[in-house]
Every structure is written in structure tokens, then in C-alpha cells.
Amino acid sequence: xxxxxxxxxxxLGACIILGNTYHLYLRPGTGLIExxxxxxxxxxxxxxxxxxxxxxxxxxxxxxxxxxNDGVEFKSHLDGSLHNFTPEIVIDIQRALGSDIMMVxxxxxxxxxxxxxxxxSNEMTLRWAERSKERFEATCPAxxxxxxxxxxxxxxxxxxxxxxxxxxxxxxxxxxxxIGGLSVGEPTEQMYAMVDVCAAILPQERPRYxxxxxxxxxxxxxxxxxxxxxxxxxxxxxxRNAVVFTAHGRxxxxxxxxxxxxxxxxxxxxxxxxxxxxxAYLRHLFKAGEILALQLATMHNLTFYLxxxxxxxxxxxxxxxxAWKSELLKQIRS
Amino acid sequence: xxxxxxxxxxxLGACIILGNTYHLYLRPGTGLIExxxxxxxxxxxxxxxxxxxxxxxxxxxxxxxxxxNDGVEFKSHLDGSLHNFTPEIVIDIQRALGSDIMMVxxxxxxxxxxxxxxxxSNEMTLRWAERSKERFEATCPAxxxxxxxxxxxxxxxxxxxxxxxxxxxxxxxxxxxxIGGLSVGEPTEQMYAMVDVCAAILPQERPRYxxxxxxxxxxxxxxxxxxxxxxxxxxxxxxRNAVVFTAHGRxxxxxxxxxxxxxxxxxxxxxxxxxxxxxAYLRHLFKAGEILALQLATMHNLTFYLxxxxxxxxxxxxxxxxAWKSELLKQIRS
Numbered sequence: 256x257x258x259x260x261x262x263x264x265x266x267l268g269a270c271i272i273l274g275n276t277y278h279l280y281l282r283p284g285t286g287l288i289e290x291x292x293x294x295x296x297x298x299x300x301x302x303x304x305x306x307x308x309x310x311x312x313x314x315x316x317x318x319x320x321x322x323x324n325d326g327v328e329f330k331s332h333l334d335g336s337l338h339n340f341t342p343e344i345v346i347d348i349q350r351a352l353g354s355d356i357m358m359v360x361x362x363x364x365x366x367x368x369x370x371x372x373x374x375x376s377n378e379m380t381l382r383w384a385e386r387s388k389e390r391f392e393a394t395c396p397a398x399x400x401x402x403x404x405x406x407x408x409x410x411x412x413x414x415x416x417x418x419x420x421x422x423x424x425x426x427x428x429x430x431x432x433x434i435g436g437l438s439v440g441e442p443t444e445q446m447y448a449m450v451d452v453c454a455a456i457l458p459q460e461r462p463r464y465x466x467x468x469x470x471x472x473x474x475x476x477x478x479x480x481x482x483x484x485x486x487x488x489x490x491x492x493x494x495r496n497a498v499v500f501t502a503h504g505r506x507x508x509x510x511x512x513x514x515x516x517x518x519x520x521x522x523x524x525x526x527x528x529x530x531x532x533x534x535a536y537l538r539h540l541f542k543a544g545e546i547l548a549l550q551l552a553t554m555h556n557l558t559f560y561l562x563x564x565x566x567x568x569x570x571x572x573x574x575x576x577x578a579w580k581s582e583l584l585k586q587i588r589s
Numbered sequence: 590x591x592x593x594x595x596x597x598x599x600x601l602g603a604c605i606i607l608g609n610t611y612h613l614y615l616r617p618g619t620g621l622i623e624x625x626x627x628x629x630x631x632x633x634x635x636x637x638x639x640x641x642x643x644x645x646x647x648x649x650x651x652x653x654x655x656x657x658n659d660g661v662e663f664k665s666h667l668d669g670s671l672h673n674f675t676p677e678i679v680i681d682i683q684r685a686l687g688s689d690i691m692m693v694x695x696x697x698x699x700x701x702x703x704x705x706x707x708x709x710s711n712e713m714t715l716r717w718a719e720r721s722k723e724r725f726e727a728t729c730p731a732x733x734x735x736x737x738x739x740x741x742x743x744x745x746x747x748x749x750x751x752x753x754x755x756x757x758x759x760x761x762x763x764x765x766x767x768i769g770g771l772s773v774g775e776p777t778e779q780m781y782a783m784v785d786v787c788a789a790i791l792p793q794e795r796p797r798y799x800x801x802x803x804x805x806x807x808x809x810x811x812x813x814x815x816x817x818x819x820x821x822x823x824x825x826x827x828x829r830n831a832v833v834f835t836a837h838g839r840x841x842x843x844x845x846x847x848x849x850x851x852x853x854x855x856x857x858x859x860x861x862x863x864x865x866x867x868x869a870y871l872r873h874l875f876k877a878g879e880i881l882a883l884q885l886a887t888m889h890n891l892t893f894y895l896x897x898x899x900x901x902x903x904x905x906x907x908x909x910x911x912a913w914k915s916e917l918l919k920q921i922r923s
Binding site for chain 2 (some may be wrong): 547
């Protein structure tokens with residue numbers, strides 16, 4: 256996690272982090288992490304870790320050399336070296352990392368995407384899912400701790416493909432189900448429509464995980480549609496760009512409006528930054544390029560996001576989610 | 590302080606920080622800090638703050654336009670704007686900042702430096718010291734909290750000039766005395782010789798402060814010569830460059846030697862990093878450009894430096910400083 260200490264994450268109540276298989280595989284390398292005793296020991300993080308399949312970074316970050324039925328060939332963005340990810344290799348890497356939740360290799364189809372490309376890609380991803388499950392069942396965790404495997408629904412913005420994908424994955428059977436390939440440029444309403452299609456099929460008793468999403472609004476809308484898990488760089492990346500989230504909307508701390516503002520980012524926020532420092536001081540730290548600015552803003556945004564999902568859970572338990580959500584969104588947008 | 594939270598500094602036992610008058614004057618500006626209620630409130634730091642005079646940065650960082658008897662004219666390194674620092678202005682700025690220890694404006698003569706230049710510069714610095722004292726006595730703290738004023742001994746590497754400077758400053762009378770203009774390129778032995786000359790004259794019952802020094806070895810040698818206070822970027826700047834200090838010497842955490850080293854930076858160190866993370870992991874964080882690397886290394890180096898001076902104090906109190914020092918230096922050099 257960038258610009259925050261693991262002990263601080265625990266203090267904020269974060270109970271799971273995400274490790275990027277693509278990055279870890281290339282640097283420091285799976286072998287080193289294995290010798291360290293797995294990713295938990297290497298990074299000294301005792302709580303759960305989810306690892307992605309690396310596929311998304313292969314498609315977005317590496318120099319992609321080719322997609323073939325067996326997997327993907329790519330050149331490292333670090334040194335140009337040639338590598339191959341197959342469904343089996345990606346399971347093996349995640350076994351070696353020892354994450355608690357592993358993800359299957361998939362193709363995240365680009366947006367926009369022709370229907371025939373999306374269909375062919377979806378069928379390939381489903382065959383990969385099947386092979387991933389087979390490899391998963393044929394292998395054991397490297398460190399004696401159980402590992403879960405999640406399938407990933409693809410199908411671009413085509414409801415029929417999403418349905419086909421979700422049904423087939425449920426047939427194969429996974430510990431949880433992710434909805435992938437969204438928040439890639441499509442209109443937000445189309446993203447929600449796809450979540451609706453998937454949520455109607457994916458079993459309620461298994462976690463549903465919307466990958467790479469999103470804004471506070473995206474998260475609340477998706478929770479309403481039945482999503483249980485999210486991952487996103489927004490809170491931490493925005494923090495490093497001086498953008499902080501509050502229940503009254505976003506602020507850009509570099510704005511001149513905050514130069515003489517001696518109030519905290521959010522007077523209701525319990526985070527260390529909001530309890531001790533002003534917007535004027537944070538603005539100064541950002542303008543001066545101080546690392547402390549990144550630390551304080553990261554801590555604040557994570558505090559906000561963790562509050563958001565905890566408050567959502569509480570509202571669901573108390574059967575008042577819809578009213579709470581609409582009230583909060585009104586406030587955020589005002 | 591770069592890459593460390595104020596609450597962490599307090600946990601490490603740091604009881605004073607230094608603020609750069611030149612930087613704060615230019616950005617965010619003295620006016621903003623006054624409106625915030627002074628530097629303590631602006632930066633939310635309740636323990637003591639020492640501010641330098643800004644002179645050192647004017648000479649080393651700005652586009653210096655001229656030294657005249659009244660002060661220095663310079664262009665900001667940020668936006669090229671023209672500014673003037675006089676002994677009086679610099680006292681006024683530090684009053685507005687509300688630091689606990691203020692420093693007089695001086696010229697830190699370059700090294701090497703001709704004897705006649707050094708002498709003229711020294712006389713000017715002494716006149717500035719006199720004017721600083723006068724301004725100090727004619728003004729009050731802006732926030733009702735007492736502020737101390739330290740004089741600064743200059744004189745390059747010329748013992749007679751150092752003596753003249755120290756004697757004259759004691760005549761003027763300050764709350765504490767700094768030894769400036771050292772660690773600017775001269776041989777270390779000459780630095781120690783100048784410290785000896787100054788320490789023989791500066792009153793024992795007042796703090797003696799060696800500015801901009803230094804390595805663990807420099808600090809121990811200077812403590813032995815009677816110095817009480819130091820300031821230096823070495824522990825924090827080195828940390829950000831992956832160089833960490835231990836009682837067994839320095840390590841560069843980027844070195845391949847640490848790639849597979851699953852021991853802590855220093856097994857005897859009580860810092861958060863050493864208790865939880867390995868050299869292999871820190872090396873990975875540095876190689877991957879992670880901010881957490883800067884945070885952990887900064888915390889470690891400050892822990893080491895604070896341990897060093899506390900251990901030195903304890904050894905002095907127990908009348909075993911010389912033996913302790915020579916043992917430790919042997920270990921550090923080995």
C-alpha cells in the first residue's frame with residue numbers, strides 16, 4: 256500500500272489488502288517471495304491478502320506480444336524480458352505467493368469492443384476459468400494455509416455474454432465471483448446494468464466482487480445491486496494528487512481556496528490528519544512537495560472509504576440502506 | 590520533517606525540530622504562518638522549534654544578488670522574486686514564526702576562503718550579531734511565549750578569527766552559542782580543531798550548538814569537545830537514498846547483497862521497521878520506488894541518531910564517555 260504503514264492500515268480497520276501478481280512476479284520475483292515464506296511473511300501482513308491474476312496489468316501495462324488459447328505472451332515493462340502467463344502458471348504463482356484469495360486469469364476486453372470479439376474473448380476466458388479450477392484442485396497451498404479461488408465474469412457490455420459467463424462460472428464452481436471488465440470507459444449506467452445482470456445469477460451466499468471500482472457513488476450503487484467487495488486505486492491515488500474525499504464531496508487541496516483555511520479537511524473525520532492539521536497546512540505540504548502530504552491524505556481517504564462501506568453494512572443490517580444512500584449521495588453531490 | 594509523521598517523531602523521543610526560515614518565509618510565507626497563530630500551531634508541533642536565520646539557504650540556494658553591510662539581497666529560488674534579509678528583518682520573521690530558539694543572521698564564509706575575506710566577513714557577522722541582539726531586545730514574542738536567541742561563531746578555519754568571534758559574541762551575550770561555517774568542505778581534523786577553539790571560550794552553562802553536523806563519528810567527537818546540540822539532514826536524507834545507519838556501520842539497502850537477506854536492518858534496533866521488516870523487503874520497496882521505503886528508513890535512522898545522543902548523555906553522566914565512544918567507533922568502522 257502506497258504511503259501508509261501496515262500498522263496504520265490495521266488501525267484504520269482495513270482487513271484485507273490486494274497484491275498485484277504481475278508486479279510481484281516481475282519484481283522482486285516469485286522465487287524471492289517463496290524463500291521469504293510467502294507474501295504474508297515477506298510484507299509482514301498477517302491479515303488476508305487477495306492477489307489478482309496479473310492479467311489486467313499484462314493487458315494494460317506490459318508490451319503485449321500475443322493472446323493465444325493457451326495464455327498470454329508479454330514483455331516486462333521493467334526490462335523488456337519475455338514472459339508467458341497461462342491459467343495454470345498464474346495459479347502456480349499465486350500458490351507460491353500464498354494469498355488467501357486467488358483470481359483466475361481472464362481477458363479484460365477493451366471498451367468499446369465488437370460483439371464477435373467480446374464473444375470469442377468470453378469463451379476463451381471461460382475455458383481459462385475451467386483450466387484454472389482444474390489446476391487449483393490439483394495443487395496445494397505452499398504454506399499449509401487454505402487458499403480460495405474466485406472466477407471472473409466477463410462479457411463486455413453485452414447482457415447475453417454476461418449471463419452466459421456468470422452461469423458457466425457457477426457451473427464450474429468457485430469460492431467467490433468477481434465481475435470484471437467494467438469501469439473501463441463505458442457509461443456508468445451500462446456498468447450498473449451489467450452488475451444487475453450478473454448479480455441476478457451469481458449465488459447470494461458467495462462473495463461478489465466488483466473489480467477496479469470506484470467512486471463513493473459507484474460503490475453505493477453497486478452495493479445496492481448486491482456487490483460485497485471492491486478494489487480500487489481511487490482513494491490512494493487521488494490522495495497522492497491532493498484530492499480528498501468527504502461526505503460533502505471532494506476537495507483538491509492544492510486549490511488557492513484552501514490557502515487560508517484553518518479548518519480540517521473534514522471536521523467529522525476521526526483520522527490523524529483531520530484531528531491535527533488544517534487544510535492550509537496540508538495545502539502547504541502539497542505545494543512544497545512534502546511526503547507527509549501524501550501520508551496524511553492517503554490516511555484520510557482510506558478512513559473515508561472504510562467508513563463508507565462500514566456505514567453501508569450497518570445501514571443494510573438496520574434495513575435502512577436505500578434512505579441512507581440517497582441522503583448521503585445528495586450530500587456528496589451538493 | 591520529511592517522510593515521518595509528527596506523532597511518530599514524538600514516539601521516537603524527538604523533543605525539538607528545526608524550521609528553515611528561508612523556506613518558510615518564501616512559502617507559505619510569514620503572513621500565513623502568523624495568521625495560523627505561529628509555526629507551532631501551523632505545523633501542530635507543541636514541542637520546541639529552532640529556526641535558523643535563513644542565511645545559509647540565501648547563500649547556498651537562492652540567486653544571491655549582493656552582500657552589503659546592511660544585509661543580503663537575493664532572488665527566490667522558487668519564482669525569482671527579489672528579497673532582502675537584514676539582521677532586523679530576520680529577527681522579525683522569527684518572532685512571527687514564534688520559534689523557541691531563534692538564530693542571528695550571519696555569513697557562512699565559503700571554504701576555502703582567504704584570510705582577509707574571512708576577517709572582513711567575520712567582522713560584518715559580529716556587527717550583525719550586535720544588531721540582532723538589539724532588535725531582539727526591542728521586540729516581543731508574537732504569541733506570548735518566551736523566545737531565545739543564539740549567536741553564531743564564524744571565522745572559517747582561522748583560530749584567531751574563531752577566538753575573536755566567540756569572545757565578542759559572549760560579550761554581546763546570547764542564550765546559547767552556535768558554531769557555524771563548519772562541515773563545508775574543510776578536512777574533518779580542521780573542523781574538530783575549530784570546535785576546540787570555540788569550546789574553550791563559550792560558556793559551559795549555555796548550550797553550544799554545532800550547525801549542520803554530522804556523521805555519528807562527527808557527533809561523538811564533537812560531544813567530547815563540549816558540543817551539546819546538532820542539526821543535520823544526514824539521517825533523513827540518507828534514509829531517502831536507502832542508506833541506513835547502525836552501530837555496525839552503514840548499509841545501502843539497494844545493494845544486491847541484501848536481496849535475499851531476511852534479517853532486519855539492525856536486530857538490536859527497537860524501531861517499527863526493524864521489528865517487522867527484513868532487509869530483503871526494504872530493498873524491494875526501494876527498488877520498486879515505494880514511499881513506504883522512505884518512511885521506514887527515515888524512522889530507523891532517526892531512531893539510531895536519537896539512541897546515539899541519548900547513549901552519549903548516559904555515558905557522560907556515568908563518567909565513561911571516552912571508553913564508550915572509542916568502543917562504539919571501533920564497531921562502527923569495522
